[in-house]
Amino acid sequence: MASTPSETSIANAALVLLGERTINSLEESSKTARLLKERFDEVRDEELRRHPWNFATKRASLAADATAPLWGFDNAFTMPVDCLRVLELDNPARYPYRIEGRKIITDIGAPLNVEYTSQVTDPMQMDVMFRQSFAAALAADVAEAVTGSTTKVAAMIDIRDKKWKASRTPDGQEHSPRRIEASEWLDSREEAGYLNRVPTGEGTPL
Numbered sequence: 001m002a003s004t005p006s007e008t009s010i011a012n013a014a015l016v017l018l019g020e021r022t023i024n025s026l027e028e029s030s031k032t033a034r035l036l037k038e039r040f041d042e043v044r045d046e047e048l049r050r051h052p053w054n055f056a057t058k059r060a061s062l063a064a065d066a067t068a069p070l071w072g073f074d075n076a077f078t079m080p081v082d083c084l085r086v087l088e089l090d091n092p093a094r095y096p097y098r099i100e101g102r103k104i105i106t107d108i109g110a111p112l113n114v115e116y117t118s119q120v121t122d123p124m125q126m127d128v129m130f131r132q133s134f135a136a137a138l139a140a141d142v143a144e145a146v147t148g149s150t151t152k153v154a155a156m157i158d159i160r161d162k163k164w165k166a167s168r169t170p171d172g173q174e175h176s177p178r179r180i181e182a183s184e185w186l187d188s189r190e191e192a193g194y195l196n197r198v199p200t201g202e203g204t205p206l
Helices: 007-018 031-049 128-147 150-172 184-191
Strands: 057-062 075-078 083-089 097-100 103-106 112-118
Touching: 007 031, 007 128, 007 150, 031 083, 031 112, 031 128, 075 112, 083 103, 103 112, 128 150
Parallel strands: none
Antiparallel strands: 057 112, 075 103, 083 112, 097 103
16 A cells, blocks of 8 residues: 655655665754755755646635835736746737736736646655656755765756656646737837746736
8 A cells, every 4th residue: 555645755765866865854863864854945046936736726816915115016916836847828919018027017907817836745745757756856966965876966957857857747748728819019118128927927028
C-alpha cells in the first residue's frame, strides 16, 4: 500500500536521489533533517512559480485598494496572500498592467478577476509528478551541504531539469493553449523599439 504523501516523504525522496540515509521526520534533530526543513518551503515555492501548474491554479476577484497609484495607473489591487505568480487577468481591452511588490497596478476597473499560481503547502494536494520534480529540486539544492560533493550537485541539477520537463509536459496538455492576443498599444510599443514580448503572466512592461 502506498504511503500518504507528506513533507517527510518528499524530503526522503530527495535523500534517495542523493544516495543518503532517509530520515524519520523533518522535526528530528539530525543535521540532514534540519537542513532539509530549512530549505523545504523556499524550494517548494520556487518550483511552484516556475510553471503554471494546474493543481496550484486558483481564481480570485479583487477589490481595488482605497489608495490609487501615485501616477501612471488608475487602480491598485493587492494580490491574494497565497499568490506566488499572476498568470492571467480578465482583461479583454488589453490594458497594460504591472506587478509591483504585492500589488497589481493597472487601468482595469474593479473588481479585477485574476488567475494565479497559489502557494500549495499540502503534499496531498500536489500532482504526483510535481512531487517528484520538487524532490529532485530539493536534492539539487542541498546536495553539496549534505554530501560535500560538487559532482553530486551537477548530477542532481541534471535530474531536476529532466523531472521538471517530464512533469510539465502532461500538465500543459490538460487545458487549451493560452492565447496571447496582440493589441494596438503593444504593437506600437514594439514598432518603436521600446519592448520585447514578455511571457503571459509576468505583466506588461512600460
